Amino acid sequence: MSETTPNVAGPPPLLELKGVSKNFGAVQALLKVDFQVRVGEVMALVGDNGAGKSTLIKGVAGIYTFNEGEIYFDSRRVAINGPRDSAALGIEVVYQDLALADNLDVVANMFLGRERIEKLWRLDEVSMEQACVETLDSLSVTTLRSVRRAVAGLSGGQRQAIAVAKAVMWNSRLVILDEPTAALGVAQTRQVLDLVKRLAERGLAVVLISHNLHDVFEVADCITVLRLGQKVAEFVARQTTQQEIVHAITAGQVQHVPGMEVAS
Amino acid sequence: MSTVKDSVSTPENALLAGQATPSLGEYMRTYLVRVRSGDIGSLPIILGLIVIAVIFQSLNENFLSARNFVNLIVQMAGITTIAIGVVYVLLLGEIDLSIGYVSAVSAVIMTLLLREPGGWPWYLAIGVALLAAAGIGLVQGLIVTNFQLPSFVVTLAGLLVWSGAVLILIGGGGTVIIQDKVVIGIANYFLPSVWGWGVAVVAVAWFALSQAMQVHSRRQRGVSTRPLSIVTFQIIGVAILIIGVVYVANQDRGVPFVGIILLIFLAWFTFLATRTKFARYVYGVGGNKEAARRAGIAVERIRVEVFMISSIMAGMGGIVLGSRLRSVDTAAGGGNLLLNSIAAAVIGGTSLFGGSGRVASAFLGALVIATVENGMGLLGLSAGVKFVITGLVLLVAVLVDAISRRGRAQSGIG
Ligand SMILES: Nc1ncnc2c1ncn2[C@@H]1O[C@H](COP(=O)(O)OP(=O)(O)OP(=O)(O)O)[C@@H](O)[C@H]1O
Ligand SMILES: [Mg+2]
Numbered sequence: 001m002s003e004t005t006p007n008v009a010g011p012p013p014l015l016e017l018k019g020v021s022k023n024f025g026a027v028q029a030l031l032k033v034d035f036q037v038r039v040g041e042v043m044a045l046v047g048d049n050g051a052g053k054s055t056l057i058k059g060v061a062g063i064y065t066f067n068e069g070e071i072y073f074d075s076r077r078v079a080i081n082g083p084r085d086s087a088a089l090g091i092e093v094v095y096q097d098l099a100l101a102d103n104l105d106v107v108a109n110m111f112l113g114r115e116r117i118e119k120l121w122r123l124d125e126v127s128m129e130q131a132c133v134e135t136l137d138s139l140s141v142t143t144l145r146s147v148r149r150a151v152a153g154l155s156g157g158q159r160q161a162i163a164v165a166k167a168v169m170w171n172s173r174l175v176i177l178d179e180p181t182a183a184l185g186v187a188q189t190r191q192v193l194d195l196v197k198r199l200a201e202r203g204l205a206v207v208l209i210s211h212n213l214h215d216v217f218e219v220a221d222c223i224t225v226l227r228l229g230q231k232v233a234e235f236v237a238r239q240t241t242q243q244e245i246v247h248a249i250t251a252g253q254v255q256h257v258p259g260m261e262v263a264s
Numbered sequence: 265m266s267t268v269k270d271s272v273s274t275p276e277n278a279l280l281a282g283q284a285t286p287s288l289g290e291y292m293r294t295y296l297v298r299v300r301s302g303d304i305g306s307l308p309i310i311l312g313l314i315v316i317a318v319i320f321q322s323l324n325e326n327f328l329s330a331r332n333f334v335n336l337i338v339q340m341a342g343i344t345t346i347a348i349g350v351v352y353v354l355l356l357g358e359i360d361l362s363i364g365y366v367s368a369v370s371a372v373i374m375t376l377l378l379r380e381p382g383g384w385p386w387y388l389a390i391g392v393a394l395l396a397a398a399g400i401g402l403v404q405g406l407i408v409t410n411f412q413l414p415s416f417v418v419t420l421a422g423l424l425v426w427s428g429a430v431l432i433l434i435g436g437g438g439t440v441i442i443q444d445k446v447v448i449g450i451a452n453y454f455l456p457s458v459w460g461w462g463v464a465v466v467a468v469a470w471f472a473l474s475q476a477m478q479v480h481s482r483r484q485r486g487v488s489t490r491p492l493s494i495v496t497f498q499i500i501g502v503a504i505l506i507i508g509v510v511y512v513a514n515q516d517r518g519v520p521f522v523g524i525i526l527l528i529f530l531a532w533f534t535f536l537a538t539r540t541k542f543a544r545y546v547y548g549v550g551g552n553k554e555a556a557r558r559a560g561i562a563v564e565r566i567r568v569e570v571f572m573i574s575s576i577m578a579g580m581g582g583i584v585l586g587s588r589l590r591s592v593d594t595a596a597g598g599g600n601l602l603l604n605s606i607a608a609a610v611i612g613g614t615s616l617f618g619g620s621g622r623v624a625s626a627f628l629g630a631l632v633i634a635t636v637e638n639g640m641g642l643l644g645l646s647a648g649v650k651f652v653i654t655g656l657v658l659l660v661a662v663l664v665d666a667i668s669r670r671g672r673a674q675s676g677i678g
Contacts, residue, residue: 099559100552102551103550103551103620104551111544113561114559117541123540126482127485129487
């Protein structure tokens with residue numbers, strides 16, 4: 001089905017989707033998609049608007065459940081029925097629309113929903129602040145002047161960095177980023193891409209959704225192309241070109257004719 | 265942690281270096297920058313209070329007397345208590361219009377239970393009254409969250425329902441007198457001066473100790489904190505304030521018991537709104553509901569709990585108001601009690617749009633409103649003039665907030 005099927009020797013995939021489908025009423029958002037990502041690898045997910053990228057990762061994050069297909073994590077078949085299930089597996093998502101609370105400071109945002117408590121119901125601000133600074137430091141996020149500033153006053157790149165740091169702080173094993181550079185300038189895009197590379201170097205599996213092929217080629221090891229809810233190709237980034245990807249995005253061969261198999 | 269000087273040039277440590285404890289000079293400089301860019305906190309309201317006090321004093325020399333000062337504390341107590349609940353509701357970006365009559369429902373229930381013969385003991389009467397208030401908050405909160413209705417509409421319905429309930433409960437009599445000594449004492453008992461001083465000592469020591477411990481533990485574990493000199497100034501400031509209040513009150517009848525209740529409310533609800541998980545969730549939901557939901561916070565549960573806090577504080581406020589008048593009548597909870605309570609929170613600096621505000625703003629705002637009312641009462645102005653002036657004060661407070669917010673947005677402090 002793919003134009004180039006990479007035959008990467010190495011570890012088995014950390015996350016593997018087999019034949020997943022999702023429909024919203026009459027809209028077939030995903031149809032029998034296979035998808036995989038390995039530890040230490042950045043897998044880019046590209047495709048035109050409405051191709052089904054966000055739907056695919058929301059299925060993995062537990063926001064939607066797939067109508068059919070199987071999910072394997074660590075070679076074990078798993079069921080993901082809600083955000084807590086995916087968080088328990090070590091899957092963290094940085095959403096297209098960020099999900100930071102503007103009025104809270106950096107530390108509060110990084111720990112939102114998982115605060116540390118000391119005696120007498122008190123927040124353990126000190127240990128949270130230390131862990132926060134440590135995580136940001138380990139990701140070489142150096143442009144923040146204070147972790148006690150409300151995130152409302154931060155630049156887009158800094159906010160994105162915090163959203164990413166939040167995702168990696170929880171011993172996560174798979175980090176999914178939905179268009180993390182869409183709203184950023186050149187320098188800030190640079191920061192975020194560097195951050196993405198470092199995540200893979202740290203031994204995490206990374207899924208990156210982006211419309212910017214230049215960015216994709218800079219950080220991705222493999223590229224999966226979706227078109228009209230189907231997977232049309234998977235490439236090894238080093239062995240392909242931008243033209244080939246653009247061709248797959250716009251004119252890739254779809255295998256299944258929607259409406260034929262799913263008529264039931 | 266390395267010293268500031270040598271880590272500034274090495275980017276790897278820039279973040280850590282930025283977290284070091286600032287010197288006094290640096291601290292003051294950042295503070296001034298923040299003030300200049302509009303992040304002014306309680307500054308305008310304190311200046312406003314001084315201006316108001318000077319105006320009233322120049323018009324009537326009794327205004328700054330010890331007697332009037334003690335009156336002021338008693339007068340602001342009811343609104344302050346209700347406004348604390350309002351702050352929590354506003355933090356979520358919600359509104360609760362039922363608080364005026366919920367306060368009256370609590371007061372009426374308590375009063376009826378106390379009625380002789382066969383009256384209940386005061387603690388049971390108050391307990392049941394507050395339980396009823398909590399139940400009202402629970403029901404209203406559940407309706408808002410389960411049916412995804414605007415709190416404005418649900419609590420507007422509540423306003424009508426509970427105003428009717430007050431009339432039904434009081435019945436034909438029109439006025440029910442409170443005779444229980446303890447309940448009357450809430451707003452009418454004044455501490456002997458020795459006790460007043462005792463409270464002052466405990467309050468100052470407790471504040472100083474908690475501040476010192478906080479700074480100490482942060483220092484020891486190497487995270488940035490306020491410079492010691494600033495903490496000392498703050499402690500001295502609070503000490504002067506408390507000692508001053510007790511001293512002036514002791515010139516007259518003494519510290520009102522209800523003043524101690526307010527102090528305890530201030531301490532407890534500030535703790536609840538700053539140092540606990542619940543605080544984080546309230547501010548998080550108020551700032552970005554969707555982010556809070558994705559973070560796994562039980563958003564609807566927090567909302568229901570806040571509506572309960574709002575009703576319970578309204579109930580407490582109603583009891584304080586009833587105690588002050590030594591009776592409850594069919595007019596209870598009406599008039600401009602609701603609007604004054606919401607105005608107090610807003611004048612004090614709590615945003616109507618959620619996510620920003622402090623419990624202390626209920627106190628500052630209520631103090632402003634009570635001061636204006638008290639002063640105009642001394643001058644013998646009509647109710648009409650009072651409303652106009654209170655309305656203008658609210659408008660000025662909101663304008664100052666809007667202008668300072670614009671300054672903040674421009675300088676990116678947020
Ligand atoms: N909640 C929903 N209800 C109905 N249809 C939906 C829903 N979410 C997505 N869709 C549809 O599913 C298809 C895939 O959408 P999806 O958001 O996954 O696209 P995408 O590849 O992320 O696009 P973009 O690049 O614009 O973000 C689209 O046709 C969209 O209209
Ligand atoms: Mg999308």
